[in-house]
Amino acid sequence: MPNPVTGTVARAPVDQATFRSLMTTHPAGVAIVTTAGPDGRPWGMTCSSLCSVALQPPTLLVCLRGESPTLAALLEVSAFAVNLLHDRAGPVADLFASGSPDRFDKVEWIPEAESGLPHLIEDAHTIADCRVSETRPVGDHVVVFGEVLQVETRANQPSSPLLYGLRQYGSLKVHSG
Known part of the structure; x- marks a missing residue:
């Protein structure tokens, strides 16, 4: 008879490199x-840890590095925007992952009229403005739950989303017709 599955298995977690390789x-x-x-200073970081949580109220989550200055600013104002990148925005994803202090000088963005949240108008196909509803620290990251207050679609034509996997960018081609 097999052993029952429990969460108390006496085994150490895998190392960071193995976990990264898995992901x-x-x-x-x-x-x-x-x-x-x-x-009013803009802050931003690349994120691939994004997930829908609930329809009522409409909620998503993002996972951000606990020491991130973007996270610190986000928590101060209790609001953030999620800029979903199109498949031509790989260089912008790299720029915002680099921590470069002048990253907002190198992209086209506007403050959203009502909230003032930075919208990446050339690199995002869709943007969601969110109000922080809850946070939860987990290891070296913080899970931020956001209630979605507004969604704006920037693309005039079907846009392929930017994907990241196997340590490279790709896309999910959208076919019209």
């Missing part, structure tokens, strides 16, 4: 999470 085999959509600090 690279699961392609994910690429987004840039943006916010504006209380002083």
Whole structure:
């Protein structure tokens, strides 16, 4: 008879390299999470840890590095935008993953009229503005739950989303007709 499955298996977790290797085999959509600090300064970082949570109220989650200045600004204002990138935005995903202090000088963006949240107008096919509804620290990251307040589609034509997997960018081609 097999042993019952329990969460108390006496085994150490895998090392970081093994875990990263596992996660690279699961392609994910690429987004840039943006916010504006209380002083209006824009902040943003690349994120592939994005998931829908609930329809009522409409809620998604993002997982951000606990030491991230973007996370700190986001928590101060309790709001953020999720900029879903199109398949031509790989260089912008790299830029926002780099931590470069002048990243907003190198992309086209506008503050959303009502919230002031930075929208990446050339690189995102869809943007969701969110209000923080809950946070939960997990290891070296923080899970941020956001209630979706507004969705804006930027593309005038079908756009292929940017994906990341196997340590490279790809896309899910959208066919019209």
